[in-house]
Amino acid sequence: MSSPAPPDLDRLLAAWAEARRLPDADAERIRLAILPPVAPLEASWWTELNGKLSAVVTRATATPVPALAALVPAN
């Protein structure tokens, strides 16, 4: 039975590099530790958005059809 050939330098260096490389999971932990969490939008922003939407809906439903048609630019 022949013994396997000894691994050459490139193969050993590749194994060394693989063992020493920064794992992706560790890298992600580092990235997340640096980046402060993105703050959620404030409640007042949602309140303001809802107010604007309500106004648009109310205007659209309360405005007579001919008046709405007049708001649409003619082609």
Place this chain on the structure above:
Amino acid sequence: MPPLRDDAAVFTELFDRHRRAVHAYLLGRVADPELARDLVQETFLRVWRRLPEVGSLPETGQRAWIFTVARNLAIDSYRAGATRRDAETALRHQATTQETTVAGPHAQAELAERVAELDAAIRDLPEEQRVILAMATAGGLTSRQIGEALGEPAGTVRYRLSQARARLAAALDLKEGP
């Protein structure tokens, strides 16, 4: 103040582009995986704090900026008392316990043993050779990219890499690859 979403995206792109090379560089400098990891985090924390400046640079400029920070942090870590002897002891211990992924317990044990020998030989390299070797192997950088990061001509990088390989091959009685 929370980051803008665009800032986070710019930072993540920078981080993903350079993290492996920076880690390899620091590993070569301090020869201690744990310390290298900490210094990677500190390096990119500084990138984050100076994101508008760094993010506006071309890629070669970004690399030079980041590696200047990493180099200064490595120097500071020496001054702070992270002695090389302690680092090497930790590295040696880890090298003997690190698992490798090859088929077969005998082959795995043999390769792990050889990698531990290689690890010891790498630690005995002059620092300038060890850094370049780590950046080329663990960092996956070309000689040109290493040269840009370290402010060295690519030819000098290739020469030192060749010296490092020759020393390792001699130390481990190995044949050189093609």
